[in-house]
Amino acid sequence: MTDDLQVATGLAPPKAFDAACRMVVDYLVRVVPLDTWAVTRVADGQQTVLVTADSGFGFAPGLSAAWAGSMCRPMAAGRTPRIVPDTREVPELERLASEAAAQGMQIGTYVGTPIVTDEGALFGTVVGLNREPVDPTLVDQEPLLDLLSSLLSSVLEADTAAVDSARALERAVSDAETDPLTGLLNRRGWERWLEREDERFRRFGDPATVVALDLDGLKTVNDSEGHAAGDRHLRQTAAVLRSVIRSTDPLARLGGDEFALVAQVGTEDADQLVDRLREALDAARVPCSIGAAPFTVVGGFPGACAEADAAMYEDKRARRDGGRPTPQVPHPRPTLPTA
Known part of the structure; x- marks a missing residue:
């Protein structure tokens, strides 16, 4: 009977935050194909790539940029939409896209959603970019984005709690x-x-x-x-x-x-x-x-x-x-x- 209660390894949900990030990025690449998908961490005035699937922007884990110049900053503050099929249609993103173009990076489409801690603070973002504008129906993916963002926030909370418990035990011994x-x-x-x-x-x-x-x-x-x-x-x-x-x-x-x-x-x-x-x-x-x-x-x-x-x-x-x-x-x- 106990064998009937065992779940195959490949079907078990991820417990570690990095594994969940990899799963989310790989899924988005298949379902919403953009030139780049990434999970980033925001800390100390920098936005750092943790996990990415990139086919044109040169993103890689560990690369970072100033948070002040990120398209995710106005998104997280609620000033710009989370899904923008054409960055030319949102003035603040149009300005940031122009600044990126001056550095050789063309951004026609922006997608982003925050990852939050259990205290409601910003931990990082899920972000997708495309060089060219895409079909306006991209905005229909917002419920999916909400779901995946909530998933990562929940895994982050559980993984952080497990790490804190392990650290307390390590200090005790x-x-x-x-x-x-x-x-x-x-x-x-x-x-x-x-x-x-x-x-x-x-x-x-x-x-x-x-x-x-x-x-x-x-x-x-x-x-x-x-x-x-x-x-x-x-x-x-x-x-x-x-x-x-x-x-x-x-x-x-x-x-x-x-x-x-x-x-x-x-x-x-x-x-x-x-x-x-x-x-x-x-x-x-x-x-x-x-x-x-x-x-x-x-x-x-x-x-x-x-x-x-x-x-x-x-x-x-x-x-x-x-x-x-x-x-x-x-x-x-x-x-x-x-x-």
Whole structure:
């Protein structure tokens, strides 16, 4: 009897948001054939492609553009229709299409609908584009668009809740991954966190910044005042870092005088965070060399960590040579004119 209650794997609904996005895009390509369909994430002033089926615009996962210039922005604000068979007939979209044309992108048709969180905030969009205007009967697909948007919003809510529960469990069993001196994650805990979260951040396109820090002068403290003083120096550094970042942001002592953290903020807020970290550390007389780099869907956390380490060592060399530049988080260059 139990065999009769089993559902074939291919018939089970998707539980992960990225799988649901892929299913929706593939379905739209078959049912409403446009030159491009995509699911995007909107965060930190950028619109980033998560999943796409593209046959003419050059869209690919990880590519992004400024949200301010996106056709989806007036749609999400309710100023323009969600389905526009001819962008020349809607003044605001006509203007945006002209700006895109100046960059070599012709947009004759726009389709878009928001994906919202359980709190009603904008998460991203489902968007379709065509180079040429299409038949006005395209507007008849609005109920389908509503259905698919609701599907993705529901899967997003369920997947986010599952991820939050998994994170809470992981924090509860992390004693073996804690540095006993500072109470921070140790290197093993840090590497496991990055490995777990890399797939999750890529799935949702969440903004994040990796910050690498190296405590200046610890050897001098150990040599002149003893290792007990050096330990106090390390604990003080950990306390200062905790006081600046959010309690949910992972913070690790990787060994010796090396620290690292992931702040779940985009590049604009990350610049300010780096400034606050430097000011707080200097005020507490535990100065650090600092480097930071943004998480990207393409490079993931491995790429961001490598860039942050390189920036930190560059900062250390500059400080050693008498300069004191404030490291700025690299800002990804927009690669999609409008979406």
